Amino acid sequence: MGAGHAHPLYLPGTSPLHRARPQCKIAASLLFVLAVVATPRESFWAFGLYALALGAVAAVGRIPLAFLVRRLVIELPFLLFAVFLPFVGQGERVEVLGVPLAVGGLWGAWNIVAKGTLGVAASAIVAATTPVAELLRGLERLRLPTLLVTIAGFMVRYADVIADEVRRMRIARISRGHDPRWIWQARAVAASAGTLFIRSYERGERVYLAMVSRGYAGSMPVLEDQGATRAQWLAALCLPAVAALVAVTAWGVRP
Secondary structure: OOOOOOOOOOOOOOOHHHHOOHHHHHHHHHHHHHHHHHOOOOOHHHHHHHHHHHHHHHHHOOOOHHHHHHHHHHHHHHHHHHHHHHHHOOOOEEEEOOEEEEHHHHHHHHHHHHHHHHHHHHHHHHHHHOOHHHHHHHHHHOOOOHHHHHHHHHHHHHHHHHHHHHHHHHHHHHHOOOOOOOHHHHHHHHHHHHHHHHHHHHHHHHHHHHHHHOOOOOOOOOOOOOOOOHHHHHHHOHHHHHHHHHHHHHHHOOO
8 A cells, every 4th residue: 555545543653563464463363353252151251361361462562542442433333232132132031220131132232242342352453553555465465365355455545535535526516505404305415426436437447557557467566575484473373372272261161
């Protein structure tokens, strides 16, 4: 990715976590999340240990707690869904502050909140310590299809461009008397959406032709070797190894 396309999720720094290879961080976070998901929901202590482990990793990466908490806002829709489970669940019920709640719904809500929050936090830490270009290169190193990685790269790169186009079109509509407060005015928005699609398609054609004329052959050029050593892999896999041990222990001591 070129200069000027830094993602808002990224927090520049020089910590050991920033210097780690992206493919190691991606693999470690995925394995960590799998261990969290495999943990029985009744093992509260295990989720506490996972949270402490993520806190330690965030400290190594010098990620402020406030920065990390703001990035967790993305899971709010799922948390709102979890809130309703105790009210709509079936089966045994228990009264909490005079309100009857389904026991199964309470467990389901806890399961979603605990595992979802830990998963989002792990992803946020990886995003905060890895530029988007390195993330894409790491996905290539993990043998993801090159075409999918390329599409994802262009999607991230031009999201801001498309958003800015939407903003300019909205200002143009308002300057011509459009007042987006009534349902019958949705026709102008629909027409703008069609125009935006055509403009984006034409922009993509121009960008592709410009790339081909400069020697593009299906993959972006590699500017730096992103290979990881055995020591780097071992260091990255420490967290998922601990998480796997906690998950196995949780199943072993499960009542």
